[in-house]
């Protein structure tokens with residue numbers, strides 16, 4: 115392998131190639147993916163911001179790259195992008211913390 | 227991150243930058259990734275669909291560049307315009323243009339610059355040209371010129387009097403993005419100018435006084451979908467400032483002049499060219515604007531488009547100057563293309579009137 119990193123920005127462009135090893139499933143995925151991002155009850159702009167937030171909580175460098183660019187193309191501002199990332203971060207930290215209740219329940223049950 | 231100095235106040239010419247020279251730009255566009263086979267050249271690409279050489283269709287638009295002087299120094303400017311540029315069309319050349327306007331089959335006259343209003347003979351020319359019975363008479367106004375100096379304050383009334391179609395640049399509906407590309411304070415002055423144009427009737431929903439905006443990306447990325455951008459612009463400008471306009475034209479930045487300089491300084495050049503080539507749309511080729519346009523420079527020379535003008539690529543024809551204009555002979559020419567043409571054929575395509583495919 116020429117590249118010694120796990121992530122290579124050039125791989126993003128090759129995403130479509132995953133269909134080569136399983137055409138039916140790959141095609142179905144991309145068809146679904148395309149549909150999801152079409153204008154619907156939510157605007158394509160709103161969907162782009164959701165995608166950007168999720169890209170961060172999933173910590174996917176490919177998606178961060180793609181949806182930062184997508185946001186700029188849609189005229190989304192830096193401030194809007196950063197707020198979306200904070201929404202993702204808040205949900206992620208909230209999700210961590212709310213499990214603290216589970217811990218408290220368990221400890222309360224076990225402790226005398 | 228590359229360290230690029232923001233807000234350069236001078237043209238590339240004034241700064242003695244290498245990209246002030248057309249040949250240096252063409253060299254950059256032909257070497258590297260295009261010479262080593264990594265990316266196909268534009269002519270190779272259009273050969274795939276038998277569209278090389280590119281030929282003119284019917285002439286519809288005469289675009290006249292009346293000078294490179296401008297009150298702004300936008301970072302992306304493909305003209306390399308600015309206050310320090312002195313190239314200005316003379317009245318003598320304007321008279322030659324008027325002769326052609328009267329006898330042309332073209333239905334659209336498109337005056338551009340620089341800031342065309344800064345040419346001392348601008349008003350005289352508009353008055354004369356508006357008598358020639360052209361269907362669509364466009365003036366590309368950068369908006370801030372209307373506010374720049376008292377002598378320009380009545381421009382909205384002047385435009386109205388001569389039924390001029392005003393087309394103005396507006397990179398974004400927020401101050402930050404606009405000022406970054408076009409200079410500090412440009413946003414506020416543009417908003418005021420738009421309100422003044424609205425006040426005399428320009429851009430109002432049922433008005434015949436046409437006011438269109440041009441959007442081009444404020445950086446090394448392609449424009450988004452023109453229809454949804456127009457929706458977003460309309461909503462934001464109306465809600466925030468009570469402004470109306472008719473259409474939004476989304477234009478791709480072509481990699482020449484100051485935008486090329488920016489791409490290289492910010493280390494975005496190769497990625498940008500990759501994305502243009504990747505977005506290449508063969509269907510856009512048949513509607514690129516050089517096919518129905520002739521561009522005339524301040525000194526009366528003829529070009530396939532304003533971009534070729536800046537690259538000093540005169541039309542490939544025995545007729546190269548307005549003084550010897552002949553539409554039939556010009557129509558037989560081959561259009562000169564280079565890698566910058568990928569900018570006109572990426573995605574939905576791009577021209578002075580926005581996208582070129584439906």
Ligand code: SF4
Pocket residue numbers: 296297298299300302303304305306307308339340341368408
């Ligand atoms: S882009 Fe237009 S307004 Fe800006 S410097 Fe160039 S000619 Fe002037």
Ligand code: SF4
Pocket residue numbers: 514515516517530531532533534561562563564566567570
């Ligand atoms: S840059 Fe000029 S010559 Fe090239 S495709 Fe665009 S309009 Fe035609």
